[in-house]
Amino acid sequence: MKSVRTPMRPRVPPKPNTLEHLQQNSEQNNNVKNAGGQDPVDVYCRIRPVDSLETCVSVVDSTTLKISPPNSIGRSGCGREQQYRFKEVFGPQTGQKEIFDKVAKPLVADLLNGKNGLLFAYGVTGSGKTHTMQGSAKDGGIVRRTLDVIFNSIGEWQSQRYMLKPDHLNGFEIQADADASSDRRQFDAASNIQKAFSKFKNPRPKRNASNSSSSSSSDRVPETTVIDGLNEDNVYGVFITYLEAYNNYIYDLLENISGVNMTKSLQTKILREDGQRNMYVFGCNEVEVKSPEEALELLSKGQKRRKVAHTSLNAESSRSHSIFTIRVVQCPLDEQGEDVLTTVPLRISQLSLVDLAGSERTSRTGAAGLRIKEAGNINNTLMMLRTCIEVLRDNQLNNANRMVPYRDSKITHYFKNYFDGEGKVKMVICVNPLTSDYDETLPVMKFAELASEVQVQRSVVRNEVIALPPGRRRANFLFREVRRNMINEGFDKAKELDIDISPVYTLSPAWPDTSLSDDTWLETLAKLKNFLKRRIATRETLLQQTRVKVDSVSERVATAEAENLMLRQSNSSLNALRAAEERKLKEYEALLLNAEAVNESLFNNYNTLVEDYNQAVEERALAQNQGQLEKMRIKAKLTNKLEMHKEKIDKEFKNRLKEHQTKMVLTQVRALQQLAQGHSSSSSGGSLAATPVNRPITRQSARTVAHPSSAVPSLAGPAVSNPRHRRSFSQGNVNVVLDHRPLKTLDTNTVFRPVLGKRRSISKLRSEDLNNDRVTHYCLTTQNQDSQGELETKLYKGDVLPTTGGGSQVVFQDVEILRQRDPLAVPNSGVKRNSDGTPATGSLDAALQHERWKALASPATPRAPANKRTRL
Numbered sequence: 048m049k050s051v052r053t054p055m056r057p058r059v060p061p062k063p064n065t066l067e068h069l070q071q072n073s074e075q076n077n078n079v080k081n082a083g084g085q086d087p088v089d090v091y092c093r094i095r096p097v098d099s100l101e102t103c104v105s106v107v108d109s110t111t112l113k114i115s116p117p118n119s120i121g122r123s124g125c126g127r128e129q130q131y132r133f134k135e136v137f138g139p140q141t142g143q144k145e146i147f148d149k150v151a152k153p154l155v156a157d158l159l160n161g162k163n164g165l166l167f168a169y170g171v172t173g174s175g176k177t178h179t180m181q182g183s184a185k186d187g188g189i190v191r192r193t194l195d196v197i198f199n200s201i202g203e204w205q206s207q208r209y210m211l212k213p214d215h216l217n218g219f220e221i222q223a224d225a226d227a228s229s230d231r232r233q234f235d236a237a238s239n240i241q242k243a244f245s246k247f248k249n250p251r252p253k254r255n256a257s258n259s260s261s262s263s264s265s266d267r268v269p270e271t272t273v274i275d276g277l278n279e280d281n282v283y284g285v286f287i288t289y290l291e292a293y294n295n296y297i298y299d300l301l302e303n304i305s306g307v308n309m310t311k312s313l314q315t316k317i318l319r320e321d322g323q324r325n326m327y328v329f330g331c332n333e334v335e336v337k338s339p340e341e342a343l344e345l346l347s348k349g350q351k352r353r354k355v356a357h358t359s360l361n362a363e364s365s366r367s368h369s370i371f372t373i374r375v376v377q378c379p380l381d382e383q384g385e386d387v388l389t390t391v392p393l394r395i396s397q398l399s400l401v402d403l404a405g406s407e408r409t410s411r412t413g414a415a416g417l418r419i420k421e422a423g424n425i426n427n428t429l430m431m432l433r434t435c436i437e438v439l440r441d442n443q444l445n446n447a448n449r450m451v452p453y454r455d456s457k458i459t460h461y462f463k464n465y466f467d468g469e470g471k472v473k474m475v476i477c478v479n480p481l482t483s484d485y486d487e488t489l490p491v492m493k494f495a496e497l498a499s500e501v502q503v504q505r506s507v508v509r510n511e512v513i514a515l516p517p518g519r520r521r522a523n524f525l526f527r528e529v530r531r532n533m534i535n536e537g538f539d540k541a542k543e544l545d546i547d548i549s550p551v552y553t554l555s556p557a558w559p560d561t562s563l564s565d566d567t568w569l570e571t572l573a574k575l576k577n578f579l580k581r582r583i584a585t586r587e588t589l590l591q592q593t594r595v596k597v598d599s600v601s602e603r604v605a606t607a608e609a610e611n612l613m614l615r616q617s618n619s620s621l622n623a624l625r626a627a628e629e630r631k632l633k634e635y636e637a638l639l640l641n642a643e644a645v646n647e648s649l650f651n652n653y654n655t656l657v658e659d660y661n662q663a664v665e666e667r668a669l670a671q672n673q674g675q676l677e678k679m680r681i682k683a684k685l686t687n688k689l690e691m692h693k694e695k696i697d698k699e700f701k702n703r704l705k706e707h708q709t710k711m712v713l714t715q716v717r718a719l720q721q722l723a724q725g726h727s728s729s730s731s732g733g734s735l736a737a738t739p740v741n742r743p744i745t746r747q748s749a750r751t752v753a754h755p756s757s758a759v760p761s762l763a764g765p766a767v768s769n770p771r772h773r774r775s776f777s778q779g780n781v782n783v784v785l786d787h788r789p790l791k792t793l794d795t796n797t798v799f800r801p802v803l804g805k806r807r808s809i810s811k812l813r814s815e816d817l818n819n820d821r822v823t824h825y826c827l828t829t830q831n832q833d834s835q836g837e838l839e840t841k842l843y844k845g846d847v848l849p850t851t852g853g854g855s856q857v858v859f860q861d862v863e864i865l866r867q868r869d870p871l872a873v874p875n876s877g878v879k880r881n882s883d884g885t886p887a888t889g890s891l892d893a894a895l896q897h898e899r900w901k902a903l904a905s906p907a908t909p910r911a912p913a914n915k916r917t918r919l
């Protein structure tokens with residue numbers, strides 16, 4: 048049926064962007080916000096199921112969760128068991144439906160009632176954020192169920208496609224019918240082409256391909272929940288955007304989504320503020336959807352463009368933060384419930400479902416190269432979110448006004464309005480209970496604790512007073528139904544009936560039969576007259592009743608106002624009390640926080656001290672080791688030096704000794720020569736020649752006796768030798784005695800001869816004679832005349848010893864004296880003494896002693912050591 052009225056739908060006049068207007072708007076907003084009070088950020092926790100028994104997280108009760116450090120950490124004393132409170136904790140067995148009902152359904156209801164909402168999924172990588180948000184076709188997550196519930200609830204109250212259109216400045220406009228229907232035609236043509244193209248591309252879609260949209264849509268189990276109580280006199284338009292924040296840039300995942308070539312790389316988008324100071328992404332593609340399937344199709348296309356990568360913790364790890372936003376635009380119907388009212392502003396509400404990328408440590412994910420940069424950016428964004436929440440909380444706790452650094456990251460900047468009071472904020476903290484995740488789960492818990500302490504201004508929807516009766520849509524529907532029935536019953540004039548639903552609201556009784564005929568017109572007139580009279584009376588009664596009602600309402604209003612005033616007063620006094628209590632509470636909280644901070648810092652200090660101490664002990668041990676090594680090195684160096692020095696000194700000493708010994712030998716030789724010469728000269732020059740040779744000979748022999756002075760070693764003595772090193776006697780006849788007889792030695796013609804063994808006679812001593820290895824003994828024969836004028840022959844006997852310098856030395860051991868006596872001479876009784884006190888010649892023993900003394904005292908004769916006496 049063709050509509051009788053075809054009203055033009057003029058565009059909504061653009062909002063003036065003057066400063067005054069902005070101030071007015073913000074004041075209005077503030078008033079509305081302040082009227083609503085505050086709500087905390089609702090933080091929920093979901094624990095994902097795992098196969099392992101090594102878990103560090105357990106559910107204490109429906110709102111409390113306990114996290115225990117793994118044994119290794121617990122033992123070292125660095126961690127302790129901690130409990131965290133949430134709005135609700137969902138254990139591993141909790142299904143997607145329950146999560147949706149408790150967390151997201153209230154947000155969907157808010158959305159459809161014109162309020163904004165924001166839901167974050169936050170957690171460590173692989174903890175189940177994407178699972179919670181997206182889920183699967185069979186068991187949908189929050190996003191899928193949200194779409195289902197929206198379309199279930201708005202049903203046929205949806206606006207016609209392209210009737211509402213984004214104005215690309217974060218607002219919407221109502222299109223004229225002609226424009227809208229032209230856009231619709233284009234859309235239908237484009238979707239037909241696309242269908243044909245996809246048929247051509249995939250002639251036979253695989254039946255069991257899990258990823259294909261056809262299979263997923265056929266397997267899909269939709270959510271059947273309906274939100275009741277929506278304003279049925281509005282039309283609803285649903286729009287979606289799908290954004291991605293990657294490396295702190297924003298990309299539109301629905302960019303050029305209807306184009307054939309979707310592989311083109313995405314452009315970065317910028318954030319802007321609209322006239323109401325709301326943040327929006329400039330130039331992003333906001334697509335109108337008319338069914339959950341259509342929205343899911345776009346979602347899956349967008350997901351294919353998301354940065355997802357394989358990491359060691361998650362096969363499909365999100366490398367970016369995804370923001371799926373659903374905007375619902377509401378427009379009231381006019382008084383006939385027929386067309387949209389263009390004179391009132393559109394009501395726009397939005398719900399953003401954010402799947403944050405997981406916080407992660409690159410050491411665990413095994414990230415490298417680009418993945419490390421991604422992880423850094425992910426962690427930075429999460430850090431900024433945490434910082435903003437911290438500052439907000441501090442501001443609220445301490446009544447401070449620190450600037451919240453929303454602008455430091457794209458995510459916080461985009462959602463700043465929510466925290467400033469433009470909607471409800473909720474968080475689902477996803478937890479992987481594995482022990483290996485403990486270190487990363489702990490900061491997530493702390494963040495959750497922080498977030499739950501933040502209060503967000505409750506937003507209140509401004510109900511525009513449009514002064515139109517409710518139920519217009521239904522009345523319009525009834526009217527149309529009646530008209531259709533009438534036409535069906537053959538009442539063609541009904542086609543010309545304008546839609547007028549005002550009778551639906553009239554309270555008067557039904558009109559009388561007004562058909563006029565010649566015979567009944569008077570009756571009819573009377574009926575009408577009565578009817579009108581009754582009507583006038585009813586009107587009067589109604590007016591009166593209305594007046595009474597108005598009066599009573601006014602009275603009630605006055606009473607209510609008075610009560611209100613009183614309530615306000617008591618409220619303000621209660622508020623004051625509450626504020627005092629809150630102040631106290633804050634003070635206690637601050638004290639508690641301080642105590643906790645002190646406790647923590649003490650604990651940290653203790654740990655630091657223990658670490659320092661351990662380090663110092665290690666360093667000391669190291670230093671000791673190094674010192675010992677250094678000592679050993681120096682010792683070795685010094686020993687080396689000493690050895691070298693010793694060698695040098697030895698060498699020098701040997702050289703000098705050799706020189707000295709050579710000198711000494713020469714001196715000895717010279718002395719012996721002189722001695723030999725002296726004896727020979729005295730014997731030749733004395734009365735020796737005149738001495739008869741046939742005198743009896745007394746052979747005296749005595750061992751050398753050590754002179755007392757010989758015990759004192761003389762440093763200026765002869766060359767060093769050791770009697771132990773005398774030349775070997777064991778060589779038999781090889782041992783030669785050097786028999787030194789000066790040339791002028793007389794033959795004594797006696798049978799007594801010294802026993803010398805193998806000898807070599809020389810008359811003049813040379814150093815080579817002594818250096819001969821075979822010469823082991825030396826015997827010097829001297830002759831002299833004694834005091835009695837007798838011939839005295841002395842045999843000085845000694846060992847030839849090698850010296851340290853390589854030369855030889857004679858160590859005299861014995862003196863053998865041969866004296867010839869005249870048998871006829873009178874023997875001398877006593878021992879005669881010379882003037883110098885030495886025994887006079889003639890006394891055998893005295894002479895012998897004297898000779899010994901002389902021999903030992905002679906500087907030319909080296910002294911034998913007292914304990915090394917040798918006898919020839």
Ligand SMILES: Nc1ncnc2c1ncn2[C@@H]1O[C@H](COP(=O)(O)OP(=O)(O)OP(=O)(O)O)[C@@H](O)[C@H]1O
Pocket residue numbers: 094095096170171172173174175176177178179361363364365366403404405406477
């Ligand atoms: N509650 C759950 N029930 C069943 N499986 C789950 C649950 N939570 C997570 N999983 C599974 O765990 C794996 C990792 O989950 P998911 O991809 O959602 O983690 P994520 O937190 O989004 O990780 P990332 O931050 O790396 O993207 C997936 O295979 C998912 O199916």
